[in-house]
């Protein structure tokens with residue numbers, strides 16, 4: 345963009361572009377993301393980027409997705425065709441922009457085609473050895489620049505967004521680039537899905553990515569001597585959203601903020617917490633194409649059939665009365681799976697079975713593999729990423745375990761609710777906002793279960809002891825078939841879809857673009 349400014353001279357600052365939305369749509373949004381289901385997925389960000397644009401389009405927002413052209417994206421986007429060429433992108437010069445549609449909806453998708461940056465074996469962020477790609481600042485600097493160009497007066501497209509909605513550090517530079525390089529640009533919304541991933545890189549990247557030297561200061565993009573993509577988003581966005589109200593509070597405290605609590609307190613006037621929803625077409629036991637037996641809250645026999653099918657598939661004993669406990673997760677410190685490991689022997693002794701699907705930390709993968717070897721028929725571990733199995737586990741398990749140390753929102757606990765698989769969660773982030781504890785030992789607790797309020801089990805401390813007490817409470821209630829059935833129904837009847845949250849996003853967009 346520096347080069348562009350030099351070339352255009354003062355015209356750069358004077359382009360008289362007006363952003364007005366016409367026609368049936370009330371707002372035009374460029375939804376910039378580094379992953380989106382079903383194109384490419386490593387975690388919940390993909391689920392959100394797949395479902396939220398669809399929910400917003402139902403509310404008449406003209407949402408279009410911008411995503412890097414990884415091989416999976418090039419393969420999965422429908423009707424993909426060249427659209428235009430963008431020039432003056434720092435370090436790379438030009439990139440091609442392609443346009444197509446999401447495979448399962450008519451949501452338009454803009455794809456950045458740059459083979460050297462994005463077309464490689466491995467994941468979107470990590471190489472085949474599980475290490476960060478060394479050129480990630482460049483790969484996502486380019487994503488941020490392209491989003492900024494398309495949202496400024498310099499875009500060659502006739503479609504101009506009113507709002508650019510950036511997600512996580514990978515597009516965090518966009519609001520900063522727009523602020524520094526153009527006077528006419530869209531409003532910027534920045535969603536924090538996980539504050540632990542900040543995109544902090546050596547200061548040399550400030551110049552390499554075309555940011556002005558004056559941006560590198562504590563009030564700007566500098567964070568403990570590094571260039572921070574996440575901080576850039578927080579400082580320069582017009583509105584910051586995080587994915588649950590509780591996490592919005594937590595990240596303003598030192599325990600959850602990875603050094604950014606002061607910054608977030610200072611920006612609290614523009615910080616909002618909106619709970620994620622779930623895609624009720626993809627995650628619905630009545631419609632789920634991954635399941636052998638469909639079911640709903642009134643026909644739970646299908647769930648038992650899924651349990652038997654899962655036990656058979658995973659090599660677990662089938663003639664058991666005990667509950668099948670399950671984990672589907674990235675194996676990272678955040679998720680507290682070491683706590684599950686520590687509690688496992690006690691839970692197995694109590695008669696539980698354990699099914700785990702996950703990948704990440706090689707140490708945890710090894711420990712769970714050993715546990716499964718030591719307990720054939722009782723414990724199953726599948727490492728790697730498997731979308732189909734994740735649905736089958738959600739349907740076949742009895743209790744879902746999510747003892748996260750922190751959890752911005754969490755989607756799996758909500759999938760557990762929708763699938764009649766009550767979750768055991770730690771009281772943190774979005775887990776606390778989406779799961780209500782069950783304790784029928786008190787009159788109030790028994791009435792909460794009857795009234796449809798209780799949905800799962802919640803504990804406070806990230807310790808094996810607290811976790812064990814909580815899972816045992818769940819296992820005890822599991823033996824009371826009538827109470828359990830009520831609990832399953834409570835979860836399955838919750839309104840978990842995106843409809844309500846999408847309206848909250850719309851309200852924020854509208855407020856920002858109000859003339």
Ligand code: ADP
Pocket residue numbers: 386387388389391672673674701702703728729730731734753754755756757
């Ligand atoms: P996070 O984004 O922090 O990983 P979420 O609960 O928000 O946590 O979302 C995780 C998503 O990734 C869910 O859709 C979950 O089913 C999926 N997932 C996690 N690990 C795996 C895996 N090994 N195989 C398939 N899906 C997985």
Ligand code: GLC
Pocket residue numbers: 387388389392537538587620751752753754755
């Ligand atoms: C992140 C968070 C998770 C959240 C997801 C989608 O990956 O870790 O809690 O549900 O983003 O917002």
